[in-house]
Amino acid sequence: MTAGQLPRWVDFGLIPFLNLAAAFLVSGLVVILIGENPLKAVQILVWGSLGYGEGIGFTLFYATNFIFTGLAVAVAFHAGLFNIGGEGQAYIGGLGVAFACLALDQYVPWYITLPFAIIGSAATGAAWALIPAWLQAKRGSHVVITTIMFNFIASSLMVYLLNNLLKKPGSMQPETRTFEDGGRLPFLNDLFPSFGFGYAPVNLSLFVALAACLLVWLLIWRTKLGYEIRSFGANATAAIYAGISPVRTIVITMLISGGLAGMMAINEIMGSQHRLLIDFVTGYGFVGIAVALMGRAHPVGIILAAILFGMLYQGGAELSFEMPNITRDMIIVIQGLVILFAGALEHMFRPTIVRLFTPSRPLVAKEA
């Protein structure tokens, strides 16, 4: 059964909705298992993430991270590549942001630093994807495996660098000095006080993320390179036969993907923490997989999925505050279930739905 047999709204609306509903249903069962009321939990979650200005601000802050990592996974998906190294690429991307901010923050205002931070994070993130990309293109070593390895190598490397080279002199904390104003993006609360974002760290990088969405859309659907990427992903053999270079496509796609993942660090490091520190990625890279799957690898879908996961993060934090039995680990469970139902089990409901939407003709094969 191919996607073409279903109306578009079913393929892009109903099926993701059903998958999501199944994930939340099972999440509800977990809440019952812990001995709490799932409906009350949903109420707290939604209110905590959307009910007031500061909550919305936090939701959008987390969503910014997920847009970057989701786009990173999605771009690679289009070329048939699975980049699960977003975690490491974003971590290393922090280096690029930190270098730009540490070098410039005392001399220029933030809007001069920002382009350098964007270039720095994208370049370091892309550099971290280069070796896996090259190995996939030239040696055929599976990019999934090498990017996993590079996540762990990144983690060790960053701990070493922060502990030994980048640490503020005289401090025991493995982190750089705090950036001056020239290395800090303005909070949206300061730009638009009327929204009442309060202390939420949502900042200007939200607009960088939205711009990235637009650029990715243009790239994938409106450029020659995007056409090559999609052709290669749809049928590598045919694409090669048509004269598309596999090495070039794989390497460029992975560099773009790594660069997008690296840009996540702008939001965390330049937008919120104002210093480079250990483990600031904490799973955002992996959640990008779920975001890309949910969003069907389309920028609009990714924005929606990113907001959904942002709500989960912020609402989940609120939830663990209101219902101490439900710790923040519940968010990880829900993410796991969403990845499971929207990703690995995405075909589970499809045969039934195809049957529902196919006019009953005796010639149509019924089994999936």
Next chain:
Amino acid sequence: MFEDFILILDSTVRLSTPLLLACLAGLYSERSGVVDIGLEGKMLGAAFGAGTVAYLTGNAWIGLLAGIGVSVALGLLHGFASISNRGNQIVSGVAINFLAAGLTALLGQTWFRQGGRTPSLPEGGRFRDVAWPLAEQVREIPIIGPIYAELLSGHNILVYAAFLAVPLTWWVLFRTRFGLRLRAVGESPAAVDTAGISVTWLRYRAVIACGIFCGFAGAYLSIAQGSGFGVNMTAGKGFIALAALIFAKWKPASAMFTCLLFGFLDATAIRMQGQEIPGIGEIPVQFFQALPYILTVVLLAGFIGKAIPPKAAGIPYLKERS
């Protein structure tokens, strides 16, 4: 000096055991064509199951069974997603890692209220070290004594089980009909199907075997090496096992040597912490931690032989419609 070396080897054996068990688990799964990056999650789930049940019953064996049960259940979930529903095996593995990480911490906190840890195990809830006969008497004999008393004797039973599982796995894979079919289904499922053998059932048996071994690996962490479950106690061991599997080119004996090598790196790193090497200086501990991954990437780059995965690994099998 010799004593020191024996001590490092001794901790090498202890540290490589969970890697070896998880690596063999992955071997069964991947040889059948089901890629499993959920080894980490299954180990974690098993460690939690074993820690919980061993605490409640005070019996390490029942704990082990519970660990295996949890791990096999997660394995069947992976099978349901990737064999029955032909879902993406990588995505399914990622989901299992998330589920295990979240559920173990969440349930641990709900049930025991110790920040996600399980309480310390009672006497009998833990696999004790087994002293071999005459270990104390022969300790004084030079060379052989320490080797016998420190290195061979004095481990818990799961350590010996892990190393015995290596020839067992070799025998199953290369000397039984099941093993032949398992390897065949990982290379060419269509051929196996043509021969009238169920691809689905073979692969399910492979993921169950994978679950059993991951169960041992997880139980080793929480009720043999440690005394109770701790949040995220696998700490990436499942991924090191995955790296070891690739490094060993999906072969049982090589898997053992690779896991011993990775365990040795770990043991050396602990030993070398803060120590100067003449001429080189202090090697950062992070270097040792990253070394297994770096070595695997170097291998994948083709500088030390070539790692060729089973041909059908990662590809769901679609029986042609009649």
